[in-house]
Amino acid sequence: xxxxxxxxxxxxxxxxxxxxxxxxxxxxxxxxxxxxxxxxxxxxxxxxxxxxxxxxxxxxxxxxxxxxxxxxxxxxxxxxxxxxxxxxxxxxxxxxxxxx
Amino acid sequence: xxxxxxxxxxxxxxxxxxxxxxxxxxxxxxxxxxxxxxxxxxxxxxxxxxxxxxxxxxxxxxxxxxxxxxxxxxxxxxxxxxxxxxxxxxxxxxxxxxxxxxxxxxxxxxxxxxxxxxxxxxxxxxxxxxxxxxxxxxxxxxxxxxxxxxxxxxxxxxxxxxxxxxxxxxxxxxxxxxxxxxxxxxxxxxxxxxxxxxxxxxxxxxxxxxxxxxxxxxxxxxxxxxxxxxxxxxxxxxxxxxxxxxxxxxxxxxxxxxxxxxxxxxxxxxxxxxxxxxxxxxxxxxxxxxxxxxxxxxxxxxxxxxx
Numbered sequence: 001x002x003x004x005x006x007x008x009x010x011x012x013x014x015x016x017x018x019x020x021x022x023x024x025x026x027x028x029x030x031x032x033x034x035x036x037x038x039x040x041x042x043x044x045x046x047x048x049x050x051x052x053x054x055x056x057x058x059x060x061x062x063x064x065x066x067x068x069x070x071x072x073x074x075x076x077x078x079x080x081x082x083x084x085x086x087x088x089x090x091x092x093x094x095x096x097x098x099x100x
Numbered sequence: 101x102x103x104x105x106x107x108x109x110x111x112x113x114x115x116x117x118x119x120x121x122x123x124x125x126x127x128x129x130x131x132x133x134x135x136x137x138x139x140x141x142x143x144x145x146x147x148x149x150x151x152x153x154x155x156x157x158x159x160x161x162x163x164x165x166x167x168x169x170x171x172x173x174x175x176x177x178x179x180x181x182x183x184x185x186x187x188x189x190x191x192x193x194x195x196x197x198x199x200x201x202x203x204x205x206x207x208x209x210x211x212x213x214x215x216x217x218x219x220x221x222x223x224x225x226x227x228x229x230x231x232x233x234x235x236x237x238x239x240x241x242x243x244x245x246x247x248x249x250x251x252x253x254x255x256x257x258x259x260x261x262x263x264x265x266x267x268x269x270x271x272x273x274x275x276x277x278x279x280x281x282x283x284x285x286x287x288x289x290x291x292x293x294x295x296x297x298x299x300x301x302x303x304x305x306x307x308x309x310x311x312x313x314x315x316x317x318x319x320x321x322x323x324x325x326x327x328x329x330x331x332x333x334x335x336x337x338x339x340x341x342x343x344x345x346x347x348x349x350x351x352x353x354x355x356x357x358x359x360x361x362x363x364x365x366x367x368x369x370x371x372x373x374x375x376x377x378x379x380x381x382x383x384x385x386x387x388x389x390x391x392x393x394x395x396x397x398x399x400x401x402x403x404x405x406x407x
Binding site: 001002003004005006007008009010011012013014015016017018019021023025027028030031032034035038041042043045046047048049050051052053054055056057059060061062063064066067068069070071072073074075077078079080081082084 | 104105108109112115116119120122123124128131132135138139142145146148149150151153154157158161162165166169170173174176177198199202203205206207209210213214216220221222223225226237238240241242246249250253256257260263264267268313392396399402403
């Protein structure tokens with residue numbers, strides 16, 4: 001059973017990197033980073049699962065990681081939104097200049 | 101045993117397919133929805149890997165809160181940025197060499213995760229458990245044995261809030277209650293359940309899967325729903341800003357007080373006195389859960405309220 005999840009984690013890392021480097025839209029890249037994060041968490045827990053007893057330390061690390069990844073996602077989204085807002089505000093001025 | 105293997109294989113295939121949809125689906129909206137379902141399926145994977153704490157947090161944060169953040173951002177972007185996707189240049193040599201490197205990396209990762217020695221710290225944590233103030237190992241690690249990590253994590257979240265708020269004014273969430281008249285009623289109906297689940301998870305955390313993170317996530321998800329229904333006016337009001345900021349800092353402040361108190365009482369930074377550890381952990385958990393919930397709601401504003 002562990003083999004399946006180890007393979008899944010490795011496959012997800014590859015897929016996420018492929019998406020990260022080929023996607024054009026910033027939100028798509030953000031999604032790729034999130035999938036990459038999930039894959040890394042999966043790797044951590046799969047490795048933790050191979051110990052004789054259940055190792056709680058990687059579990060705590062992954063819990064911390066999930067909260068950190070939602071924070072980075074929120075920061076990136078806020079940056080994307082404010083950048084789009086700034087672009088939108090700049091564009092009408094440019095059109096006005098062209099009319100004159 | 102065989103049925104379990106079949107289930108694992110199906111689950112892994114489903115997760116991989118959803119990740120593919122997330123990254124390569126033609127429309128961005130479809131990608132975001134696939135990502136939310138991906139989060140839900142991944143929490144099933146956590147259950148299979150005997151990590152119920154992570155499953156709870158992933159379902160609430162990974163699928164719920166992140167999904168809500170992405171969807172609301174998508175709704176605000178729609179008029180300027182059309183979902184665009186650059187098709188893979190299948191024939192270019194750059195694609196093939198990059199793909200080869202990726203493939204080698206994947207094989208190496210799978211091999212490493214299989215071969216890596218995994219001694220585990222289970223015995224060490226077990227030995228400390230009766231002095232840690234919580235009988236659930238993950239809670240004990242999070243709030244006592246490796247409490248410093250959790251302190252820094254709350255600090256990371258708080259700095260994310262400060263960063264987002266420093267970008268400019270809040271983009272006031274466009275309450276969709278005009279289109280959906282049932283939404284405020286639904287939010288009001290569901291809110292007690294969110295509260296109940298959060299308090300239950302918080303209380304259960306000391307001896308079973310649960311604790312401050314899932315509780316804060318559930319509370320934050322409920323808060324975002326209420327925010328959507330236009331039920332949280334006080335976050336935008338001028339005279340409540342001081343209180344809001346105080347509550348946002350409360351989790352980190354409690355953590356720091358505890359760490360410094362430990363330094364004063366025992367001479368070691370973040371060393372909880374054994375006799376009080378249980379009560380102190382509960383206190384910090386309540387503060388952290390409230391702070392996490394509020395910070396998740398603060399993310400959702402995408403800017404500083406009423407500036």
